[in-house]
Amino acid sequence: MLxxxxxxxxxxxxxxxxxxxxxxxxxxxxxxxxxxxTGCISKDSEGLIDNDLVSIITTExxxxxxxxxFTDGVYLAxxxxxxxxxxxxxxxxxxxxxxxxQYKFEAPPIGPAGxxxxxWTFYDNNTNDSIILHQVMSETTTEENGTTVYFDDNLxxxxxxxxxxxxxxxxxxxxxxxxxxxxxFFTIVSEMQYNTIW
Numbered sequence: 001m002l003x004x005x006x007x008x009x010x011x012x013x014x015x016x017x018x019x020x021x022x023x024x025x026x027x028x029x030x031x032x033x034x035x036x037x038t039g040c041i042s043k044d045s046e047g048l049i050d051n052d053l054v055s056i057i058t059t060e061x062x063x064x065x066x067x068x069x070f071t072d073g074v075y076l077a078x079x080x081x082x083x084x085x086x087x088x089x090x091x092x093x094x095x096x097x098x099x100x101x102q103y104k105f106e107a108p109p110i111g112p113a114g115x116x117x118x119x120w121t122f123y124d125n126n127t128n129d130s131i132i133l134h135q136v137m138s139e140t141t142t143e144e145n146g147t148t149v150y151f152d153d154n155l156x157x158x159x160x161x162x163x164x165x166x167x168x169x170x171x172x173x174x175x176x177x178x179x180x181x182x183x184x185f186f187t188i189v190s191e192m193q194y195n196t197i198w
Contacts, residue, residue, distance in 0.1 A: 104184060
């Protein structure tokens with residue numbers, strides 16, 4: 001009886017070893033097949049991308065800096081204009097402007113105080129109209145280091161149009177040191193960021 005039980009145990013163990021090898025082999029083959037399908041699925045899913053929906057955004061930065069000190073006179077005029085190199089079109093995604101403007105315009109003993117106006121203008125090629133995108137004007141100041149203005153935002157008003165942008169500075173100031181004050185001055189550091197979508 002003990003001998004029969006021992007023989008049955010050996011047969012069962014042999015069957016288990018054979019079945020284990022078969023199951024392991026089937027498991028490896030299944031993993032290999034699934035891995036090969038995964039590559040096919042990934043490849044097919046890439047083929048579903050519509051090239052017409054892929055967009056590329058390019059960014060251009062253009063700087064405009066200027067400064068002036070009014071010397072040797074009273075109520076002297078100053079003008080300057082800068083035309084940006086890029087063209088606004090239907091592909092234009094956004095226009096972003098940031099600048100730091102520092103100025104000082106004292107009130108003289110006689111006559112009005114000087115001032116400066118800086119204007120960013122869009123010129124429409126189709127209608128020949130001009131649209132003011134942004135404008136900053138100085139105020140009379142008495143602080144020793146002058147007044148500082150910061151701006152950092154997107155410009156609006158040019159959408160769905162084609163044309164060009166320029167910045168223009170108009171102003172006047174005095175050399176108040178002749179009457180015990182300071183010389184009027186301004187300085188601006190600016191950057192225009194132009195984003196285009198293709």
